[in-house]
Amino acid sequence: MFELFTSMMKEEWRIHSTIFGSLSFALFPVMIAGIAFMSTFLLPLFGTVIPIVQLILITHALFLLLGVMVGGFGLLGNEVMNRRFGQASLLAYSARTLPLSERFIFLNFVIKDTVYYFILWVFPFVAGFGIAAPILGISLLYPLSLLLTLTLTFLTGLAWVFLLSTIYARSKRGLALAGLFLVAVFGGTYLFFGVDLLRMFPPLALFEAFSPVVLIEALLLIIVPFVIAVQTFTTEQADATKRYPDRLTPLMKRLSFFPYPYLAAKDLLDLMRTGAAVGQTIFSFLLPLGLMWFFLSLIGSFLPHAALLLLFAILTGVLASTMYTWITAFDTVGSYGCLPIAVRTIIFSKICTFSLLQVIPVVFLAILALTTGAGQYLPSVLVLGLAISFFGLAVTVYLTGLSPNVLIYDAKVLVTYLISMAVVIVPLIVLSFMNPLYPLAAVLLFIPAAFLVRRSYPRWEKADIEGF
Known part of the structure; x- marks a missing residue:
């Protein structure tokens, strides 16, 4: 197992270092450490606005x-294991060429990705804080505690979403039942037994006061869902031949108002047939936003309700912008190389598809604003998001x-x-705290957005010609 794992790690390094250069990719965790290092010196300033306890809560929430x-590995199972002889012959696709089971290969894939993200994000963040801590007179016990609890x-x-996504890949009804069960358990514990929900999260409780018992609870909270997910995970497909009716033509007709309805229809079919249309919405959008709202509501006593809602709209907008990665995950410029289609046409079409997907955050924010009794702020919330x-x-x-x-892991990018986002x-954020109507000025952002998109067309057409 270790040999396959190390080979996958080397493979990951070679892929990214080939794209960015070894130095640029190696600087990515250094950059994360640098951001954490500089942010540590702002703690005294943040502490005057939000108590340190709440900052610790926010850090763990992030x-x-x-x-x-x-952790949505369950969604990747069929995709990863079925693309055995794709353009990139990765080890994860080699279940038919190596005397190894698909489950064994995928287990190594999951562990590799876990270690990969830990090295890129978790450890550098704590290292940056740890370097700055002695300068500010902070005990080194805090960085060590953070390394444990943030990990x-x-x-x-990761483990719980891996389990839920695996259940989803097997049965959507099973996911609904599992979700209802978890809500019933945690909600019942809170309502009937008065247990603080935060105290039911062992890593945070462990940071506040170390205890071997709490450490064991935290480990079990990871190990149990991970083991169940691995055991229930499947890459097997039904032997029967799948037949699909022509969905492209009717979808093109419905999207006839798009400049390039055939490309938009293809993108939407890719999302639907890979399960990303529902799966990504649940695991990459709704679930993270639900957690964000839960943790933000815990600091609601320190913020006006309108400011809290507008802050959440900003976070929703940031997360909604990542929907572009859903659309571009299934093909590359090379796949269009033999077709008479310009790069700017492909990019513009995917922007149109992205615009259609923005119905999801709009509906989500509208429901949230109306159900929390803040309907009067709905225009500001929607414009801002x-x-x-x-x-x-x-x-x-x-x-x-x-x-x-891929390119987001280039440190310079x-x-x-x-x-640019900050x-x-x-x-x-400042305007949101001053007056709920001021964020309406965010509509001006569409001007630089249009400018950047126009500038991107010749940039990436040139890159395509040069063989980027």
Whole structure:
């Protein structure tokens, strides 16, 4: 097993270092450590606005979200194992060429990805904080505690979403039942026994006070769902030949108002047939946003309700902008190389498909605003969420073209992306705290967004010609 795991790790390094160069890819975790290092010096400033206890809560919530967004391995099973002889002959596709079972290969794939994200995100963040801690007179026990608890938090989100996505891949009805069961258990524990929901999350309780018993609980919270997910995971397909009716033609007719309905129809069919249309919406959007709202509501006593809702709209917009990665995950520019289609046509078509998917965050934000009694803020919430989403899309298109899933791990690309987003998000957060109507000014973001998209067309057509 270890030999296959190390080979997969080497394979991951070779893929990214070939694309970005060894130095650029190696600098990615260094950049994360640098961001954490500089952010540590802002703790005294943040502490005057939000208590340190709440900052610790937010940090753990972010790493739980990272685990949630990484852990949808169950959705990848059929995709990874079926593409055995694709353009990239990866080890994960070799179940028919190696004397190894598909489950064994996929287990190594999951462990490899877990270690991969830990090295890229979790450890660098704690290392940056640990380097700055002595300078601020913070005990080194805090970075060590964070390394343990943030790792456990990340793995908890990953393990549980891995289990839920595996259940989803087997039975959508099973996922609904599992979701209802979890809601009933946690909701019942909170309502009938008065147990604080946060105290039911062992990693956070472990940070507040170390206890061997709580450590064992935290480990079991990871090991149990992970083992169940691995045992119930399947890559097997039914032997019967699958036949599909012509869905492209009627879908093209429905999308006739699009500039390129045939390309938009293809993208939507890709999303539906790979399960991403529902699976990605649940595991990459609704579930992370649900967790975000839960943790933000815990600090609601420190923020006005309107400001809290608008802050959530900003986070929703940032997450909604990642829907572009859903659309570009199934093909590359090379697959269009033999067709008379320009790169700008492909990009523009995917932007149109992205626009159609924005119905999801709009409905989500509208329901949230109306059910929380904040319907009067709905215009500001929707404008803010959509403006951030489309601006994030424009930055992503300009920086990564049709390969956002890969190029985001170029340190230079990520730094540029984070700075570009921070420049607009920070002022909008300030405006949200000042007056609920001020965020309507976010509509102006559509101007630089359109400019960036127009600039991206010649940029990526040139890159295609040069064989990027």
